[in-house]
Amino acid sequence: MTQRIIDRSTIIGELERIEREEGVRVLYACESGSRAWGFPSKDSDYDVRFLYIRPLEWYVSIFEWRDVIERPISDQLDISGWDLKKALNLFRKSNPPLLEWLQSPIRYAENYSVAERIRSLSPLAFSPKSCAYHYLHMAKRNYRDYLQGERVKIKKYFYVLRPVFACEWIERYGTMPPMEFDRLTDRLLAEDSRLKQAVDALLVRKKAGDELDLEPRIQPINDYLEERIAHFEQSARHMADNEGSRDRQLDELFRSALREVWGIEAL
Incomplete structure (x- = not known):
């Protein structure tokens, strides 16, 4: 269509x-x-x-x-x-x-x-703890539903990456994360060239309008997501809880x- x-x-x-x-x-x-x-x-x-x-x-x-x-x-x-x-x-x-x-x-x-x-x-x-939990639950749900098979719905990576990046932003800066995906990756992945290249390549395809359907999982991204989700499950509980x-x-x-x-x- x-x-x-x-x-x-x-x-x-x-x-x-x-x-x-x-x-x-x-x-x-x-x-x-x-x-x-x-x-x-x-x-x-x-x-x-x-x-x-x-x-x-x-x-x-x-x-x-x-x-x-x-x-x-x-x-x-x-x-x-x-x-x-x-x-x-x-x-x-x-x-x-x-x-x-x-x-x-x-x-x-x-x-x-x-x-x-x-x-x-x-x-x-703004409450770092409540917002981090919101994004963490979103990331866990989408990861469980879309990204655990050998072949995954490639476009769904963005719906896990974005909330994970939001948690990362909150932990690092203690403020509400920006909405724009580019701003998140530019700040948060500046020191991880391998992961940034994988995410940027996927983003180029998405913006070009490629049909991102079932494809083999992208292991560097999956490894990152699994590690970060496990990390935030522990760290979110210690974040500030603004009244x-x-x-x-x-x-x-x-x-x-x-x-x-x-x-x-x-x-």
């Missing part, structure tokens, strides 16, 4: 349609998947994720309403979003997907000041967003 190129205006149009249909305001929207990581396949979806806010009345209701907006995947466009209140509660817990969204290199919308204010609080909320940002700051950020977006004076 020929890949459909979805342009930026199409995505922005979809976000505007969601605003009209749902009665919300989109605060931030970005690419979250392989396109943001820097290695999309020919048939990769456009994984658009966004944060939104509803009018004040929605939040003061006695009822519990759904705090996620999702649209069925259509023509390679996968789009969904979180309500700001949900996002801020996950932010308190150092939620890695949300922290990734906020630093995505592909941004479709950044309306109002909310996203930047959340970013400014990220050092307070997160202060609730008062997030409460004020939420109220401020309601004032900024909807023009509410007395709040």
Whole structure:
């Protein structure tokens, strides 16, 4: 199947349609998947994720309403979003997907000041331990499911390498790892030329659109992954466990967003 190129205006149009249909305001929207990581396949979806806010009345209701907006995947466009209140509660817990969204290199919308204010609080909320465990579990699951046979799905290497590199970044630098795969390899593999050559060769094929199906396993990469996964199973437990940002700051950020977006004076 020929890949459909979805342009930026199409995505922005979809976000505007969601605003009209749902009665919300989109605060931030970005690419979250392989396109943001820097290695999309020919048939990769456009994984658009966004944060939104509803009018004040929605939040003061006695009822519990759904705090996620999702649209069925259509023509390679996968789009969904979180309500700001949900996002801020996950932010308190150092939620890695949300922290990734906020630093995505592909941004479709950044309306109002909310996203930047959340970013400014990220050092307070970031927990090396919880984020390392998130990536470690992802790496272990994908390695177990895809890379243990004599012949493996070659493209799945990226879905194990990236979370392992994320753990490596957290251990070395104590900060949220960048989304871009190239930035991870340039920093983390600078002193391991054999492994970097193997990973770079695979990346060149991926970016060129080669069909990376079943092939013999790449032993230098498998050896590295097995050693690093075993290492992080031990080291993650000793990483810092940040208690997160202060609730008062997030409460004020939420109220401020309601004032900024909807023009509410007395709040």
